[in-house]
Amino acid sequence: AYLTQFPEQAPAEGAPVAAFYKALKTAMKHWRLDELSGDLPESWQHFSDRVLAARHHIQQQYSDKDRILIVSSGGAMAMFLKHALNAADDTVVELNLQIRNSSVSHGFFNNKVVRMASFNNVPHLDRPDRFEAITYF
Incomplete structure (x- = not known):
């Protein structure tokens, strides 16, 4: 849901693991703050x-x-x-x-x-x- 809403935030192919962690942390923050739209299994x-x-x-x-x-x-x-x-x-x-x-x-x-x-x-x-x-x- 996060990358669908913010596709520019997707780590580039071959990006360091730190880039994935940053995107995941940001996605979880958006989920926590109820800022994601789309097909989420639950809030x-x-x-x-x-x-x-x-x-x-x-x-x-x-x-x-x-x-x-x-x-x-x-x-x-x-x-x-x-x-x-x-x-x-x-x-x-x-x-x-x-x-x-x-x-x-x-x-x-x-x-x-x-x-x-x-x-x-x-x-x-x-x-x-x-x-x-x-x-x-």
């Missing part, structure tokens, strides 16, 4: 509400469990962290751009609160023969 607010509803569901249904595993995309994880940390919406953009593929975040929760203990760890890739496997998208 920023709807996405935020949906992730918060999932968090509440997890807290209500699984707070009696010793361990649970949540598998998600970086965007949903960043939004989840926004709610867990009571952070501002623009923090979601920054977190999303930092989340590494296949990273592990660890936290504790009960039916009232979520507490993060670690974020964005890749111990399964953090060795010399696997460094090239650490990616962000």
Whole structure:
């Protein structure tokens, strides 16, 4: 939707990765501020509400469990962290751009609160023969 509305902002073929990050960050800002038109699957607010509803569901249904595993995309994880940390919406953009593929975040929760203990760890890739496997998208 962003590049359809602002085609001149598309990174050129072969542009450095930084150009893609800049365009993605700007696109997410426009989405967050409800400045995008066109075929969007959902608004920023709807996405935020949906992730918060999932968090509440997890807290209500699984707070009696010793361990649970949540598998998600970086965007949903960043939004989840926004709610867990009571952070501002623009923090979601920054977190999303930092989340590494296949990273592990660890936290504790009960039916009232979520507490993060670690974020964005890749111990399964953090060795010399696997460094090239650490990616962000």
